[in-house]
Amino acid sequence: MLVTKERIDIDRQQVLRSIGYGTDCKLPTRLASLVDDYVENVHNLIEPSYSCVVRDINLVQDSRVIIDGSIIFESKVIASLLEQCEKAAVFLVTIGEHLEEMAYRLVEDGLIVQATVLDAIGSVAAEGVADFVQGRVREIADDRGLVISQRFSPGCCDWDICQQRRLFWAVGGDSMGIHLTDGCLMIPRKSISGIIGIGPRDGNVENCNPCKTCDKHNCHGRRGM
Template identity: 30%
Template sequence: MLEQELTYKDLQIPSSEIYEAMGYKDSMPDQMVIEETDALQQRVTPLLHPRFFFFITDGTLDVSKETLTVEDTVFSIGKTIARQLRGSESYAFFVATAGTEFEEFQHVLQKEDDMVKVYIADSLGSIIAEKTADYMEKELAEFMKDKGWKHTNRYSPGYCGWHVSEQQKLFSLFPDGSPCGIRLTDSSLMVPIKSVSGVIGIGSNVRKQEYTCGLCTYENCFRKRKHN
């Protein structure tokens, strides 16, 4: 297992990705938005402590039943994820988060009642969480290098047919049930909100490939927005 705290600089987030998360895919935002985005980045940089955690475990995948069993926990992961995990020899369960510090920063902005800043920060937080998960994937690949293993894409409850309620099962596998300070609400949402969790298949005969966004019915997925 591995837990690591990062800095904002570690994530190397280009402003263009923040603009895209705000909906500016084919055009640049106006100068006011650009200036506000730059100012928010400078303001939040010294506050941030994004972090991630992962552990590797054995599991039994049943593609026909669309389930993954780890110890006594059975996940109903759905057809898409089950197919993408085929060939895995083990599984990495992970979390990545922008951190409680970022969530506190969002609360400060809400009290300032500047909706432009609140909107920019919301987009920025999503990017921070995803970039932290990207960093985690790189560390996972390094962690497995001596075994010659590769890994699949990462898959999260709430996407690709895997019901969000199974976050409860997923978090029960972590040593203290609250990895990186993330906790679950009764409705299985993560707090801090800007967090990512899920599973990655690992082994000699797996590969990372394009997300099958065309098969997914979840319209608000950030990956689908990026591919449209």
């Protein structure tokens, strides 16, 4: 496990977007003050840590991917993402449990607006840690003259969330204080796991977007075309 000393910047606009506000919306003063206050003071509730391993991809065939001889993932989407890649970075990030404990307390106290804003900040912070890890993987790839793919997480598209266990084992999730429920969800909830492909700079890896060929047009996770 690595605990990043980096301060995870919380993008205020991203927080507002995640609770529905676009840039052209009227933002009530009370909400603007609340979001500003939380974004400014939330850092003591965020303990960013991550684990990431870069391993060789041994086989990509149909919907099966074998990494490092023993990590097997089954997913057409992940197979298409990694088809042109030589290596895969498997990662796990979390912001710890303090923020969600505070959000629970706010709900119990009936402060549901505050809890919703804090929860949104937690999601943005967790994505921020994942962005940080993705940046580190990009640096590793760059040093080798390679590029990285988009990142995907178990539970997305056809990648069965149960395969979270294989990913968890690969990165030593238990040592990060994260545990999996029977349904393979992570506790603390503000945690993200996933995979990033590393491959040649020929355009196929960077530009691979499985969403382009997916017919779930209303999917909330659909990536930009």
